[in-house]
Amino acid sequence: AGAIQAAALEELIRSRSRELESQANTDPLTGLYNLRYLQRQMAQLLDVNKRYGQPFSVLLMDVDGLKRINDAHGHTAGDRILMQMAMSLRRSIRSVDTPARLGGDEFCVLAPQQDSKGAAILAERLAAAVREEVATPDDPPVSLSIGVVGCPEHGQEAETLIDVADRAMYRAKAAGEPIAMGEAADMRVAEEAKT
Numbered sequence: 001a002g003a004i005q006a007a008a009l010e011e012l013i014r015s016r017s018r019e020l021e022s023q024a025n026t027d028p029l030t031g032l033y034n035l036r037y038l039q040r041q042m043a044q045l046l047d048v049n050k051r052y053g054q055p056f057s058v059l060l061m062d063v064d065g066l067k068r069i070n071d072a073h074g075h076t077a078g079d080r081i082l083m084q085m086a087m088s089l090r091r092s093i094r095s096v097d098t099p100a101r102l103g104g105d106e107f108c109v110l111a112p113q114q115d116s117k118g119a120a121i122l123a124e125r126l127a128a129a130v131r132e133e134v135a136t137p138d139d140p141p142v143s144l145s146i147g148v149v150g151c152p153e154h155g156q157e158a159e160t161l162i163d164v165a166d167r168a169m170y171r172a173k174a175a176g177e178p179i180a181m182g183e184a185a186d187m188r189v190a191e192e193a194k195t
Helices: 002-025 035-052 066-073 075-092 116-133 158-175 185-194
Strands: 056-064 098-103 106-112 143-151 179-181
Touching: 002 035, 035 056, 035 098, 035 106, 035 143, 035 158, 056 075, 056 116, 056 158, 066 075, 075 098, 075 106, 075 116, 106 116, 116 143, 116 179, 143 158, 158 179
Parallel strands: 143 179
Antiparallel strands: 056 106, 056 143, 098 106
16 A cells, blocks of 8 residues: 555656646746747757757747737737737647747747758748738738847857847838848848947
8 A cells, every 4th residue: 555655646746747847838828838948948959059060040020010909909819819829830830849939929939950041931931820820809910020040150159049030020020021031140240340
């Protein structure tokens, strides 16, 4: 009887440990990974890149018009949009990719063994899927602004990659385009030297 109780207790502890780990790594609204998990995955991909030269890409995206939907229809409608967006992202990526919600209306996908050209194709697929699959309470469809960068092309540090992707995402948003590629490192340095 004591051995059975010990085994049951051990299984309960393992189950609870898995549950707590999942909660620590998951965004509660969308079920996607959270920023903490994304940072760990990116650190691993950077290590693999430095050691074996395997590229990876970062797609940083922002939901266009979510504030308008929240203001017009309430935060519950906005939350539904975010949940639908998460489902659309999951259906449109490979099983090795890491989808994450960074917070608010910002999302990210890490695409291992993918250069920036391949990631641009993925970004187009994501933008089309969200446009077609995410239902809004009013006429304009939901759209994304996506910044696409690749490692090592656009940098070999997490902060640099996120910064370049963020700038590209805001360029896409300002231009009214769904996707913008990050600028190559040498172009950024030259432009920063001018200012």
